[in-house]
Amino acid sequence: MLTDTYRLSNGVEIPVVGFGTWQTPDGDIAYNSVLEALRCGYRHIDTATAYGNEESVGKAINDFLKESPVKREELFVTTKLANPDHGYEAAKAAIDRSLRALNLNYVDLYLVHWPNPIKFRENWKAFNAESWKAMEEAYKEGKIRALGISNFLPHHYEALMESAEIAPVVNQIKLCPGVCQKELVSYSRKHNMLLEAYSPLGTGGMFKSPLMLSLSEKYGKSISQLCIRWSLQNGFLPLPKSVTASRIKENTNVFDFTISDEDMEKMAGINFEELGIMAPRDPDLTTF
Numbered sequence: 001m002l003t004d005t006y007r008l009s010n011g012v013e014i015p016v017v018g019f020g021t022w023q024t025p026d027g028d029i030a031y032n033s034v035l036e037a038l039r040c041g042y043r044h045i046d047t048a049t050a051y052g053n054e055e056s057v058g059k060a061i062n063d064f065l066k067e068s069p070v071k072r073e074e075l076f077v078t079t080k081l082a083n084p085d086h087g088y089e090a091a092k093a094a095i096d097r098s099l100r101a102l103n104l105n106y107v108d109l110y111l112v113h114w115p116n117p118i119k120f121r122e123n124w125k126a127f128n129a130e131s132w133k134a135m136e137e138a139y140k141e142g143k144i145r146a147l148g149i150s151n152f153l154p155h156h157y158e159a160l161m162e163s164a165e166i167a168p169v170v171n172q173i174k175l176c177p178g179v180c181q182k183e184l185v186s187y188s189r190k191h192n193m194l195l196e197a198y199s200p201l202g203t204g205g206m207f208k209s210p211l212m213l214s215l216s217e218k219y220g221k222s223i224s225q226l227c228i229r230w231s232l233q234n235g236f237l238p239l240p241k242s243v244t245a246s247r248i249k250e251n252t253n254v255f256d257f258t259i260s261d262e263d264m265e266k267m268a269g270i271n272f273e274e275l276g277i278m279a280p281r282d283p284d285l286t287t288f
Contacts (some may be wrong), residue, residue: 049097078168228240
């Protein structure tokens with residue numbers, strides 16, 4: 001069920017599927033898609049300052065809380081520190097701006113979106129340490145319930161932990177059939193971080209896969225449902241995104257079937273490059 005949870009290493013419960021909002025335009029599209037997701041049973045919403053849609057996401061959340069018996073504490077809301085906002089003072093201000101934009105007293109999870117933005121590339125370790133200090137203070141103040149990272153590789157994590165008091169409980173990375181990042185997954189789990197899977201549908205690439213088409217017929221499930229189920233059976237937390245009401249609803253129906261071990265392996269072995277799916281970016285080479 002969408003209300004099933006993983007327990008993060010700090011004890012916070014997080015719903016096993018989240019509704020992603022990356023590339024969802026601010027305004028009516030973001031508002032309506034998030035509201036529809038909440039009405040369909042999603043209890044976990046993932047946004048980011050960089051997405052530019054926090055205000056619309058927050059309005060949908062607050063309007064849903066007004067119209068339904070669901071309480072704020074039954075929802076899980078994530079946002080992220082944008083690349084220009086690294087550093088102690090900048091991060092403190094960014095956290096408060098996100099809370100105002102979302103119109104929430106707290107967020108459940110706050111992530112460093114990128115380990116080394118080009119603006120801070122020459123001294124990324126120090127800026128991450130400063131940002132994390134601001135996040136830790138917000139955590140202690142009750143503005144954030146859990147702290148995490150996104151797109152971090154092992155050396156970024158190790159640098160952060162040289163000064164961190166509170167360890168990250170999540171690493172949000174690109175994961176989908178064919179994009180398994182096994183070494184990073186293993187490393188993250190070794191350090192008690194839950195893996196959140198962004199782009200779990202391969203940014204649409206999976207719909208061109210002959211294997212996925214055949215498995216869709218075999219299981220009587222859509223390719224989207226198969227991808228989400230693949231993530232869940234791997235112990236990941238998928239963040240599917242859609243702005244279409246029927247697909248938002250369809251993506252909730254992933255708990256009534258199991259993919260065989262053999263087919264899980266076949267899905268893992270998909271050649272994502274042939275499908276036009278971008279490989280995970282190397283944070284140390286990306287110029288943004």
